[in-house]
Amino acid sequence: MITTDELRAIPAFARLAPEAIDYLVRSVEDIHLVPGEYFAHEGDERALFIVIDGRAELTKVVNGEERVIGERVPGRFFGEVPMTLSTPFPASGRAAEPTRIIKLDVTVFYSLAAMAPSVPAFVASLARRYLDWLQTVAAEQAEPEVRVVAPRADRRAHELTGFLTRNQVAFEHVPVEPAGDGAQHPVVELPDGRRLENAGLREIAAAVGLEVEPSQRDYDVVILGAGPAGLTAAVNAAAEGLRTLVVEHLAPGGQAGTSTRIENYTGFPFGISGDELASRALKQARRLGAEIVVTRTAESLRPGGREIELDGGDVLRAPVVVVATGVEWRTLQVPGIDRFLGSGVYYGAARSDSAVARGAESPSWVPATRRDRPPSSSRASRGR
Numbered sequence: 001m002i003t004t005d006e007l008r009a010i011p012a013f014a015r016l017a018p019e020a021i022d023y024l025v026r027s028v029e030d031i032h033l034v035p036g037e038y039f040a041h042e043g044d045e046r047a048l049f050i051v052i053d054g055r056a057e058l059t060k061v062v063n064g065e066e067r068v069i070g071e072r073v074p075g076r077f078f079g080e081v082p083m084t085l086s087t088p089f090p091a092s093g094r095a096a097e098p099t100r101i102i103k104l105d106v107t108v109f110y111s112l113a114a115m116a117p118s119v120p121a122f123v124a125s126l127a128r129r130y131l132d133w134l135q136t137v138a139a140e141q142a143e144p145e146v147r148v149v150a151p152r153a154d155r156r157a158h159e160l161t162g163f164l165t166r167n168q169v170a171f172e173h174v175p176v177e178p179a180g181d182g183a184q185h186p187v188v189e190l191p192d193g194r195r196l197e198n199a200g201l202r203e204i205a206a207a208v209g210l211e212v213e214p215s216q217r218d219y220d221v222v223i224l225g226a227g228p229a230g231l232t233a234a235v236n237a238a239a240e241g242l243r244t245l246v247v248e249h250l251a252p253g254g255q256a257g258t259s260t261r262i263e264n265y266t267g268f269p270f271g272i273s274g275d276e277l278a279s280r281a282l283k284q285a286r287r288l289g290a291e292i293v294v295t296r297t298a299e300s301l302r303p304g305g306r307e308i309e310l311d312g313g314d315v316l317r318a319p320v321v322v323v324a325t326g327v328e329w330r331t332l333q334v335p336g337i338d339r340f341l342g343s344g345v346y347y348g349a350a351r352s353d354s355a356v357a358r359g360a361e362s363p364s365w366v367p368a369t370r371r372d373r374p375p376s377s378s379r380a381s382r383g384r
């Protein structure tokens with residue numbers, strides 16, 4: 001439990017009246033963290049944290065990568081911006097070493113503010129100071145290391161950019177005219193100067209540093225599919241110390257990875273996008289020691305030999321196999337439609353698909369007469 005002396009050692013609390021200090025002693029949460037442990041996540045509901053011992057890091061996901069954007073040493077606050085503006089946390093906080101912090105939730109903060117108006121004034125001044133700096137960080141674009149050169153409405157480019165996005169690989173899409181440069185599209189240009197022309201997803205995945213080969217043959221648990229169910233199983237198996245492998249046909253996230261906003265996942269009071277949910281689950285599973293290979297498909301199970309056969313003939317062994325392969329969508333049964341998948345025919349609209357429609361006001365195939373017509377009233381729409 002935090003003591004009066006420890007609270008008075010925080011400059012902003014040094015001159016508080018005894019009753020305000022007593023209130024804090026009784027009301028704050030005293031939290032001891034191990035290195036890497038988070039005390040706040042981007043998007044969490046507001047609260048105010050003060051570092052007592054150790055060192056905390058502030059992190060923010062920028063272009064799919066978690067970056068350390070600041071640190072807090074003893075006596076420093078975190079949460080002043082959300083507390084002042086009534087917003088969720090714009091960044092996450094974690095311990096960089098064994099760290100002790102105290103937490104004032106909203107009720108405690110406002111009760112203290114009623115007793116000591118100097119405290120909210122001080123917190124607001126901190127917020128003003130950090131806001132400009134946070135805005136700069138948020139607006140900063142990380143230099144993408146991978147370039148995808150391909151026509152914009154190209155089936156393979158659509159598949160590849162969706163794949164890279166969902167695997168959290170930062171890239172730049174450089175649109176070209178179809179066959180304008182004589183290359184076999186899509187072309188992937190890598191930071192080391194290599195160019196992959198019309199390569200398969202597995203080759204590209206390996207080239208950009210994703211795991212595509214299991215490191216062993218024997219595991220305690222093999223999970224098929226890295227959708228929410230598979231990643232949840234991976235987190236729990238790895239947390240128990242089991243040797244855990246996830247085999248994913250395409251990219252982590254499954255169907256949820258294509259959802260722009262999921263409102264009904266417990267623990268996210270403001271909702272969360274599917275790709276963010278998948279990204280967090282993936283990090284959690286990896287941090288706990290799970291291995292995840294992508295672009296690999298489980299072809300068959302042989303329960304007698306406890307074997308799983310992957311595409312290409314690789315055979316894995318595990319006493320426990322979790323099948324979390326989700327669903328396969330029903331597709332339009334129209335002859336020849338496969339040719340237009342990803343270049344005019346789409347089964348959903350993920351955030352990663354927005355580039356396809358960038359700059360377009362309406363699909364080019366809509367007849368001009370219909371495009372030019374003013375929007376119909378909701379009543380007329382219902383009647384159609």
Ligand SMILES: Cc1cc2nc3c(=O)[nH]c(=O)nc-3n(C[C@H](O)[C@H](O)[C@H](O)COP(=O)(O)OP(=O)(O)OC[C@H]3O[C@@H](n4cnc5c(N)ncnc54)[C@H](O)[C@@H]3O)c2cc1C
Pocket residue numbers: 224225226227228229230247248249250251252253254255256257258259260261262263264296297298299324325326327348349
């Ligand atoms: C656009 C959209 C929005 C949605 N919004 C919501 C929402 O707001 N709230 C909500 O509750 N639900 C929502 N859903 C539904 C939710 O996403 C699914 O219920 C959930 O993703 C199912 O999880 P899962 O892990 O069981 O399967 P999936 O998400 O289907 O994942 C299965 C994974 O297994 C992989 N796989 C398949 N076969 C193999 C194989 N043989 N070998 C290796 N890997 C394989 C697939 O590639 C896939 O990644 C939404 C779905 C979509 C498409």
